Structure formats: structure tokens, C-alpha cells
Amino acid sequence: MVVSGKPQAADKRARLVEGARELIYRQGLERTTLADIAAETNVPLGNIYYYFKTKDELVDAIVAAHAEDRDALLAGLERRKTPRARLKALIGVLDGTRDAVSRYGCQIGTLSTELDKRCGTDASAGSQRLSRSLIDWAERHFREMGQPDPRDLAVTLIAACEGTARLGHSLRDPSVIHRQSQRLRRWIDTLPDAATTEHGGLA
Amino acid sequence: MVVSGKPQAADKRARLVEGARELIYRQGLERTTLADIAAETNVPLGNIYYYFKTKDELVDAIVAAHAEDRDALLAGLERRKTPRARLKALIGVLDGTRDAVSRYGCQIGTLSTELDKRCGTDASAGSQRLSRSLIDWAERHFREMGQPDPRDLAVTLIAACEGTARLGHSLRDPSVIHRQSQRLRRWIDTLPDAATTEHGGLA
Amino acid sequence: MVVSGKPQAADKRARLVEGARELIYRQGLERTTLADIAAETNVPLGNIYYYFKTKDELVDAIVAAHAEDRDALLAGLERRKTPRARLKALIGVLDGTRDAVSRYGCQIGTLSTELDKRCGTDASAGSQRLSRSLIDWAERHFREMGQPDPRDLAVTLIAACEGTARLGHSLRDPSVIHRQSQRLRRWIDTLPDAATTEHGGLA
Amino acid sequence: MVVSGKPQAADKRARLVEGARELIYRQGLERTTLADIAAETNVPLGNIYYYFKTKDELVDAIVAAHAEDRDALLAGLERRKTPRARLKALIGVLDGTRDAVSRYGCQIGTLSTELDKRCGTDASAGSQRLSRSLIDWAERHFREMGQPDPRDLAVTLIAACEGTARLGHSLRDPSVIHRQSQRLRRWIDTLPDAATTEHGGLA
DNA sequence: CATGAATGAGCATTCATTCAT
DNA sequence: GATGAATGAATGCTCATTCAT
Known part of the structure; x- marks a missing residue:
């Protein structure tokens, strides 16, 4: 039936x-x-x-699928209780996919890099959105942690992830990704708690 | 004559x-x-x-030219007296080219990303070498600074640069690159001046 | 019901x-x-x-529809009392549609031109019939007017209409069609009223 | 050599x-x-x-070739001494090509008809130029003959030629073209000479 | 009868590579 | 060595026609 x-x-x-x-x-x-x-x-x-109707349209759909997947992924991370745990879980995703990443690179990063060469098209706008919303998500959590300059911290984190993926891929070495992931998680752990840091923390 | x-x-x-x-x-x-x-x-x-003889051969030559330029650039940084200053000067290069980078991305990064999709070719090997020698250079300086895990620190630094370039390009925003460059330089500054190791310390 | x-x-x-x-x-x-x-x-x-069953069959139906419309149109012109008035009314139809004609050409003419490139098909035969019956109609009226060479006169008239439509379209100028229509009506008016032949004259 | x-x-x-x-x-x-x-x-x-670079560009070249050929043809007609003779010679060209025309239509007319469906392109502009310059040529000669309304006469003549070609092609009958050509030449012959007709000729 | 989907031959166009001089 | 021209295998895309339900 x-x-x-x-x-x-x-x-x-x-x-x-x-x-x-x-x-x-x-x-x-x-x-x-x-x-x-x-x-x-x-x-x-x-x-x-x-x-x-065109290859470009298919590419747009792929970008949209990436966006959906990433939203679902980020939503899944919300199960963790604290923003700190969530941010570390994001890093965990990179770490958990290090084999694929070392072989083919970051799904979003490699696609975006090619999309960004298509100046002025919808595709390159989609690439921008893809990056931005990841940063937005991280920013929100850094803010919830009470960090100063949460935007810059978010960019630092996402840039570290993307850069790590790029190098891990170029070097074809998943262990590089693993070790950097550990460093990043430790970094997140090091960040001081909440409001006290607002005036004078070094980050 | x-x-x-x-x-x-x-x-x-x-x-x-x-x-x-x-x-x-x-x-x-x-x-x-x-x-x-x-x-x-x-x-x-x-x-x-x-x-x-082929387009691929031209690409190989381009990769070689990149390698040369990068060697020359790194050599130029040696004018700085301390490894710390040299590392910060490397970051300064990224910062100084932030306009071009936000428009077209990192020269090495964007090329490598495309090269890496050509699995098994000479080109992708060249891309690997390009990344590796940058890391090597940074590693050497972190070691000279007496840092523990200089390799990992080197990867962290180069990954941060590449990731910053990627995001700065995707977001078309040079100021992102500028602020991250400042953060990175501050980070280098905060690294302890492990002087003991510099002159033969054991740790 | x-x-x-x-x-x-x-x-x-x-x-x-x-x-x-x-x-x-x-x-x-x-x-x-x-x-x-x-x-x-x-x-x-x-x-x-x-x-x-095929696109060609649809085209055949379109040609048939054109034929029907044209028959209805010609039938409508029979309300005029004299052959002279009827012929002038036909010219009036061209004149009255000059805006559409200057924009898209003559419906029959432009379609026929494309149909005629499809040698040997039913379509090109349909195109032939379309032109012929218009000429036949005009010929009948020139004959009723007692004109000598009514067939040639008919061809002259229809050719003038079609040619005018073609030029009016190419030049995108409805006024060209209007002025030629006036000339054609004046020409019809100047044809001698060969009354003697109407009632059985020999010439 | x-x-x-x-x-x-x-x-x-x-x-x-x-x-x-x-x-x-x-x-x-x-x-x-x-x-x-x-x-x-x-x-x-x-x-x-x-x-x-494109099919359209080839088409443009074809239109240009048509324009050249037509210019050469018109130039050739200037050998005739009088404008009247020249105009009749133009009609003679149609008559002389009646076999090809009855089989494939008028070269310029059939092409223009298709070009005119491509609104707004260079091609449709080329088509317009093609028609206009033929009319211009005829107008000049009617004016030299001292005819009133030389422009309208020119349109009448060219429209007659194009329409005749269209019908001759649709009917697949070269004799139609021949007879109409004769009628047109006779018509040219009928036109009164020069200035006297300016006020009051019937044309 | 109706219809969304499928099919495949064909079209304009591109481009790395080769050729002839 | 230098160079305009040639080549042909691809590539993205179209469209009349057919299929399955």
C-alpha cells in the first residue's frame, strides 16, 4: 500500500x-x-x-545540497550541551573524515576554490554563502562562551580547519589532520570562561 | 657584449x-x-x-617558477635577525597582498587545489613539494626558536595562512585577511622565548 | 444539451x-x-x-487552418457588390494588418518561405496550394471585371501584396505598407471598366 | 614566379x-x-x-557577400545609358534567373525572411540594409527620370520583384516570373518622361 | 486518453595538439 | 626556429519522438 x-x-x-x-x-x-x-x-x-537546464544549474543544486548537509551537521552538533563542546565537535568532524580529506580535500573548500574563479556568477555567490554560514555558526558559539571578538575567533577556527584540510590533502597525510585537530581542540579548551575575560584577555 | x-x-x-x-x-x-x-x-x-611539449609541461614550469619565487621570498625574509621576526614577516607577506588575495585567492593555494585533482601526475607531486617546503621553512624557524613540536607549529601557521586566504577570497574581504594576520603575529609574539634550548638546553 | x-x-x-x-x-x-x-x-x-503524429503533421494542420481562414476571409469579401470593390477590400486587409505585418511579416508569406525549403514534402505542396488559391480568387474577380489577362493581373496583385509585406517587414515600417496599399487601390480604380465584355462582348 | x-x-x-x-x-x-x-x-x-567564431558570424559574412554582389550587379547595370533602361535591366536580372528562382526562391528574399525572425540581432539589421539599398538604387533612378514620388515607385518595383519571386517559387513556375517581368518592363516603359508629369501625372 | 519522464541522434562550439611552410 | 592554419575528439546543450503508467 x-x-x-x-x-x-x-x-x-x-x-x-x-x-x-x-x-x-x-x-x-x-x-x-x-x-x-x-x-x-x-x-x-x-x-x-x-x-x-544547464550544468551551472546542477552545480547550484550541488552547492545547495552542501548547504543542507552542513546545516544538518551543525544541527547535529547542537546535541552537545556547551558551546565549547559543540565547537570541539565540529573539529571532530574534520578529524573523523581525515582519510577522505587527505585523499580528496575538503568538500566545501575545493569546490569553493573552483567556484570562486567564476567571478560574478551565482555559483561564486553560493560559495560565499557556504563559507559565511559556517563562520556565523562558530561566531555564535564563541559569543555564547563570552569570548571577546567572537567573529575573529570564528574566522580563525574555520580558517584553521580549511587550511588544515588543504595541507593534509596536498601532503596526502591524514595524520597531519589528526594532529592539527587535537591542537585545535586543545586551543578551544584553553579559552577562558565567560565574562571575566572581556576586558583584558589575550585569547 | x-x-x-x-x-x-x-x-x-x-x-x-x-x-x-x-x-x-x-x-x-x-x-x-x-x-x-x-x-x-x-x-x-x-x-x-x-x-x-604539452600544456602539462607548461604547468610544471609554472609550479617550478612558484617554487623559485617562494625560495627567493623566503630567502629575503632571512634579512630579519630572529626567527620570530622572520615568521612574522612571512605573515606580513600575506597581509601585504591581501587585496590581490581577496580578489583571486592564494596563488599557491588555488593552483594546488586544482593540481591536486589531477591525481598521480607530476603536477600533483609538484603541488605537494610546494606546500611541503613552506612548512619546512617554518618548522626550521620554530625549531630555532626552541619551540616544542616545531613541525606541528609550522603546519598550524601555514594552515592558518592558507585558510585565511581561502576565506578572505570567498568572502571577497581583504579586512578579514588583515585582522587574521594581526592575530597570527600576536600569536607568534606570545610564544615563549624558550631561550634555554637556544643555546643547547635539553628540554 | x-x-x-x-x-x-x-x-x-x-x-x-x-x-x-x-x-x-x-x-x-x-x-x-x-x-x-x-x-x-x-x-x-x-x-x-x-x-x-509528428511535428510535420501539426504543420500540415496549420497550413490547413491558414487555408480555411483565408477562404473565410475571401468569402467575407464577397459582401462587396463589385469585383473591383472586392479586390480593393483584399488590399484593405493587408493595409489593416500593417502593424503586425511590419513586425512579423505576412503570415502566409513567411511560413511559405520556410515550407518551400522543405522540398518534396507535403508541406511544400500545401504552401503551393495556399498561394495558388489566393491567385485563383483574384483572377476570378479580374475576369468578372472583364480584364484581359486576368491571370497575370491576379499574379501581379498578389505578388505586389506579398512583396509589400516583405519589404514592410524588413524595413519594420508599417507606413510603407500603407502607402503601397493606397497605390494598389488606386491602380485597381484606374483599370478600365470593360463593361462590354461583362455581358457577353467578344473582345 | x-x-x-x-x-x-x-x-x-x-x-x-x-x-x-x-x-x-x-x-x-x-x-x-x-x-x-x-x-x-x-x-x-x-x-x-x-x-x-560563430555560425552567426558566418551568416553575417554571407549577408555581406550578398551586399557586395548586389552592389556589383547594380554597378553593372549602370552601363545602360538611361535610368529607364537601367530599371528595366534590373527586372531583366530577375527574368534571367527565373529558373533558379522558381526552384529556390529569391536569394535575398528567402534569407531575409529567416533573418527577420531573429529579432534584434545583427543579422536582422543586415537584412534591413540589404532591402533598403536596393530600394535606394531604384529610387535614385526614378528620381532621375523625373518621376513624382520616386521612393514609392521604388518600393513598388522592388516589392513587385520580390513578390513575383515568392510566387514563382511557391508555384514552381518560371513562366510566371517571365510574364510578370515583361509586365513590369512594359510598366516602366509606360511611365511618362520627366518634368511635365510633376503636377498631375497619374502614374 | 493523458502525462511526466526518457531517449538518443544531432548541433554549435571548444581546445589541445599537430602540420606545412 | 617560427607561425598561421588544420584537425578531430570532446563538451554542453537541444529537441523530436517514444515510453510507461
């Missing part, structure tokens, strides 16, 4: 986005052709255009 | 590498065609192949 | 022909896709094939 | 324009693919783009 129906369309669209995302993650945006994606997802080339 | 011979060849080669590097920096590796490069450098398209 | 049955089918078919005709008039035959027509008429793309 | 050189480039470009023009004349603009043109002219498909 609850069976099939006709969820194929949504299925296929999602399958396309997912397959394209994976392929682009591994091969890069510009090196991945729609024919590649068609083969990977078993969707006939011409049919892709039923779901996405 | 004895010169003449054919300094043109070397000239042209250098012009090609330089023009290609600049163009690829602004447009991305995969989006830049040999025809673009020919036009930019005023070298006839067909003639490029006299100097580089 | 007894109706209902399924007037929708006929409706839809007519809607398709009408919408397609309009769209093709504005955009040209080869530049108009079945998807365009589906969107314009609110008929699902797949459903078009229930009414027309 | 005077032999080869390297006129290939110009040759090939001209060959492309000529072949494309012929093919488009026979098959229509939208139905003719660059692959067709490549095959017809024995120019490899990819190589066409060395000479024309």
Missing part, C-alpha cells in the same frame, strides 16, 4: 546531485563532464537536462 | 611562464586555454609548443 | 493549431519547438502526439 | 562563404548545419571556427 507511487523523479534528481557531487569532489568541477555524471549515475545524458 | 646569440628564446619562455601564471591565477587552471596564454603573452599559439 | 461527449479533444486540437500558428508566425517554423508550443497552449508535451 | 604564395586563407574563407551561401539558399538558414557546410566545402568542421 505504501509502496512505489512515483518518487522516481525526486529520486533521480537526488541521485544526480549526489553522483555529481561525489564525482566533482574527486575530479574537480571543471574536469568533470556531464557525460561522466551520466555514466556514474546511470542517467542518460539527455535526461539530465530534464532535471537541470 | 658577447651576448646576443639568442636571448630571445629564454625571454620568450619566461614571458610564457609569467603570463600563463598570471592568467591561471586569475581564471583558474582548467579555464585558461593555451590560446588565452598565447594572446596574453604575444607568443604565437603554435610557437608555445616549441618551448613546452 | 446533448453535447458534452468530449468536445475537449476538438478544443485541444484547435488550441494547439492556433497556438502553434501564432508562435510560428512570430518566431519562425524552424525556431519553434514542440516544447514551446506545449507551454504556450498548456497542452502537455507528450499529449501533442495524441493529436499529431 | 607569380605562383602560389599563400592565398589559401582568403581562398578558404571565400570558399566557406560561397558554399554556405549556396547551401543555405537551397536548404534554408535554420536547416543548414555547420556540418553540412563543412562537407560541402571540404573544410573540416573544426576549422570553420578559425575563420568564423
Whole structure:
């Protein structure tokens, strides 16, 4: 009774986005052709255009999927009780994916880097949004911790994560990511508690 | 006086590498065609192949040029007396180029990201070398400062620089780079001056 | 009252022909896709094939619709009492539609021109019929006027109309059509009223 | 000594324009693919783009070639001594090409009709110029003949020619073109001479 | 009958690479 | 060595037509 129906369309669209995302993650945006994606997802080339009018539109959908995933991920981190724990959990995500990251880089970072070369397009705007909302999330938690300059701290944290991913990838070495993750978590632990630090803390 | 011979060849080669590097920096590796490069450098398209058998070979030369430039840059930093000053001067380079970086990203970072998608090629090996030697340089200075875990500190520093460049570019905001540069310099300043180790201490 | 049955089918078919005709008039035959027509008429793309097995068949129906409209138009002109008045009324039709004609050309002329490039098909035969019957109508009236060479006069008139439409369209100037229409009506007026032949004269 | 050189480039470009023009004349603009043109002219498909960046640019060149040919043709007609003779010679051109015209239509007319559906493009502007300059030429000669309203007379003549070509093509009947050509020449002959007609001629 | 989805041949265009001179 | 031209395999995209339900 609850069976099939006709969820194929949504299925296929999602399958396309997912397959394209994976392929682009591994091969890069510009090196991945729609024919590649068609083969990977078993969707006939011409049919892709039923779901996405252009390659750019598919890329937009991928960026949107990244945004959704990241929102879900951040939401999942809210289970932790304290902002400090949440921030450390974010670092834990990087650490937990260090094998994939050392092989293919950061999903968001590598895509954004290519997107950012497409000046003035929707894609490059999407890239901007992707980065910004991660920073926003971190900022909120640093603020909740009562840190001064929570924005700058957030940028420091996200930049550290992205930079670590970049180097871990370039060096093809997951242990680099692991060790930096530990350092970052320790750094978070070092941050003083709340209001007292407002005037005069060194961070 | 004895010169003449054919300094043109070397000239042209250098012009090609330089023009290609600049163009690829602004447009991305995969989006830049040999025809673009020919036009930019005023070298006839067909003639490029006299100097580089393939596009990949040109890219290798660009990576080599980056390595040279970076060596020269690091060598220039040695004018500073102390390792601390040298490390801060490196950060100063990022800060000083923040306008270009916020517009086009980090020269090495954006190129490496594209190169790293070309698994197993010479290019991706070159990218690895590029990152590694920067870290090596920083490591050496942290060691000279007598820091424990100088390798990890070096990775932390370079990752911070690269991550900052990535975010500054994605957000198109040079001020982000400026503020993070200041934080990084302050961080270097706060590192203890482990003088004991400098002159042979054991710890 | 007894109706209902399924007037929708006929409706839809007519809607398709009408919408397609309009769209093709504005955009040209080869530049108009079945998807365009589906969107314009609110008929699902797949459903078009229930009414027309191929695009060519739809085009045939459009040609047939043009033929019907033209027959109705010519029939309407018969209200005028004299052949002279009827011929002038035909010119009046061109004059009265000069705004649309200067924007999109003559409906029959522009379609025929594209149809005629499809040698040997039914379509090009339809185009031929379309032109011929207009000429036939004019010929009949010139004959009733007792003109010698009524066939040639008819061709002259229709050619003048079509040519005027073509130039008015190319120049995007309705006033050209208006002035030529006046000239043509004046020309019809100057034709001698060869009354003798009307009632059986020999000449 | 005077032999080869390297006129290939110009040759090939001209060959492309000529072949494309012929093919488009026979098959229509939208139905003719660059692959067709490549095959017809024995120019490899990819190589066409060395000479024309887009299909539209090739079309522009075809329009320009038409303009040149038409200028040369009109210039050739100037050999005739009187404007009357020149105008009749223009009609003679139509008459002389009636076989091709009845088979494929008027070169300029059929192309313009398709071009005019491409609103707002360079192409449709080219079409406009093509028509206008023919009319200008005729106007000049009617004026030299001392006719009143030379502009309208010019439009009448060119419209008659174009309309005749359209009908001759639709009916696939060269004799129609021949008879109309005769009528047109007779009409030119009928026009009164010079200034006396200025006030009161009926035309 | 209706319809969203599928299909695949075809199209304009690009571009690294090669060729002829 | 230098260079304009040539080449052909791809690439993104279109569209008439068909299929499955």
C-alpha cells in the first residue's frame, strides 16, 4: 500500500546531485563532464537536462545540497550541551573524515576554490554563502562562551580547519589532520570562561 | 657584449611562464586555454609548443617558477635577525597582498587545489613539494626558536595562512585577511622565548 | 444539451493549431519547438502526439487552418457588390494588418518561405496550394471585371501584396505598407471598366 | 614566379562563404548545419571556427557577400545609358534567373525572411540594409527620370520583384516570373518622361 | 486518453595538439 | 626556429519522438 507511487523523479534528481557531487569532489568541477555524471549515475545524458537546464544549474543544486548537509551537521552538533563542546565537535568532524580529506580535500573548500574563479556568477555567490554560514555558526558559539571578538575567533577556527584540510590533502597525510585537530581542540579548551575575560584577555 | 646569440628564446619562455601564471591565477587552471596564454603573452599559439611539449609541461614550469619565487621570498625574509621576526614577516607577506588575495585567492593555494585533482601526475607531486617546503621553512624557524613540536607549529601557521586566504577570497574581504594576520603575529609574539634550548638546553 | 461527449479533444486540437500558428508566425517554423508550443497552449508535451503524429503533421494542420481562414476571409469579401470593390477590400486587409505585418511579416508569406525549403514534402505542396488559391480568387474577380489577362493581373496583385509585406517587414515600417496599399487601390480604380465584355462582348 | 604564395586563407574563407551561401539558399538558414557546410566545402568542421567564431558570424559574412554582389550587379547595370533602361535591366536580372528562382526562391528574399525572425540581432539589421539599398538604387533612378514620388515607385518595383519571386517559387513556375517581368518592363516603359508629369501625372 | 519522464541522434562550439611552410 | 592554419575528439546543450503508467 505504501509502496512505489512515483518518487522516481525526486529520486533521480537526488541521485544526480549526489553522483555529481561525489564525482566533482574527486575530479574537480571543471574536469568533470556531464557525460561522466551520466555514466556514474546511470542517467542518460539527455535526461539530465530534464532535471537541470544547464550544468551551472546542477552545480547550484550541488552547492545547495552542501548547504543542507552542513546545516544538518551543525544541527547535529547542537546535541552537545556547551558551546565549547559543540565547537570541539565540529573539529571532530574534520578529524573523523581525515582519510577522505587527505585523499580528496575538503568538500566545501575545493569546490569553493573552483567556484570562486567564476567571478560574478551565482555559483561564486553560493560559495560565499557556504563559507559565511559556517563562520556565523562558530561566531555564535564563541559569543555564547563570552569570548571577546567572537567573529575573529570564528574566522580563525574555520580558517584553521580549511587550511588544515588543504595541507593534509596536498601532503596526502591524514595524520597531519589528526594532529592539527587535537591542537585545535586543545586551543578551544584553553579559552577562558565567560565574562571575566572581556576586558583584558589575550585569547 | 658577447651576448646576443639568442636571448630571445629564454625571454620568450619566461614571458610564457609569467603570463600563463598570471592568467591561471586569475581564471583558474582548467579555464585558461593555451590560446588565452598565447594572446596574453604575444607568443604565437603554435610557437608555445616549441618551448613546452604539452600544456602539462607548461604547468610544471609554472609550479617550478612558484617554487623559485617562494625560495627567493623566503630567502629575503632571512634579512630579519630572529626567527620570530622572520615568521612574522612571512605573515606580513600575506597581509601585504591581501587585496590581490581577496580578489583571486592564494596563488599557491588555488593552483594546488586544482593540481591536486589531477591525481598521480607530476603536477600533483609538484603541488605537494610546494606546500611541503613552506612548512619546512617554518618548522626550521620554530625549531630555532626552541619551540616544542616545531613541525606541528609550522603546519598550524601555514594552515592558518592558507585558510585565511581561502576565506578572505570567498568572502571577497581583504579586512578579514588583515585582522587574521594581526592575530597570527600576536600569536607568534606570545610564544615563549624558550631561550634555554637556544643555546643547547635539553628540554 | 446533448453535447458534452468530449468536445475537449476538438478544443485541444484547435488550441494547439492556433497556438502553434501564432508562435510560428512570430518566431519562425524552424525556431519553434514542440516544447514551446506545449507551454504556450498548456497542452502537455507528450499529449501533442495524441493529436499529431509528428511535428510535420501539426504543420500540415496549420497550413490547413491558414487555408480555411483565408477562404473565410475571401468569402467575407464577397459582401462587396463589385469585383473591383472586392479586390480593393483584399488590399484593405493587408493595409489593416500593417502593424503586425511590419513586425512579423505576412503570415502566409513567411511560413511559405520556410515550407518551400522543405522540398518534396507535403508541406511544400500545401504552401503551393495556399498561394495558388489566393491567385485563383483574384483572377476570378479580374475576369468578372472583364480584364484581359486576368491571370497575370491576379499574379501581379498578389505578388505586389506579398512583396509589400516583405519589404514592410524588413524595413519594420508599417507606413510603407500603407502607402503601397493606397497605390494598389488606386491602380485597381484606374483599370478600365470593360463593361462590354461583362455581358457577353467578344473582345 | 607569380605562383602560389599563400592565398589559401582568403581562398578558404571565400570558399566557406560561397558554399554556405549556396547551401543555405537551397536548404534554408535554420536547416543548414555547420556540418553540412563543412562537407560541402571540404573544410573540416573544426576549422570553420578559425575563420568564423560563430555560425552567426558566418551568416553575417554571407549577408555581406550578398551586399557586395548586389552592389556589383547594380554597378553593372549602370552601363545602360538611361535610368529607364537601367530599371528595366534590373527586372531583366530577375527574368534571367527565373529558373533558379522558381526552384529556390529569391536569394535575398528567402534569407531575409529567416533573418527577420531573429529579432534584434545583427543579422536582422543586415537584412534591413540589404532591402533598403536596393530600394535606394531604384529610387535614385526614378528620381532621375523625373518621376513624382520616386521612393514609392521604388518600393513598388522592388516589392513587385520580390513578390513575383515568392510566387514563382511557391508555384514552381518560371513562366510566371517571365510574364510578370515583361509586365513590369512594359510598366516602366509606360511611365511618362520627366518634368511635365510633376503636377498631375497619374502614374 | 493523458502525462511526466526518457531517449538518443544531432548541433554549435571548444581546445589541445599537430602540420606545412 | 617560427607561425598561421588544420584537425578531430570532446563538451554542453537541444529537441523530436517514444515510453510507461
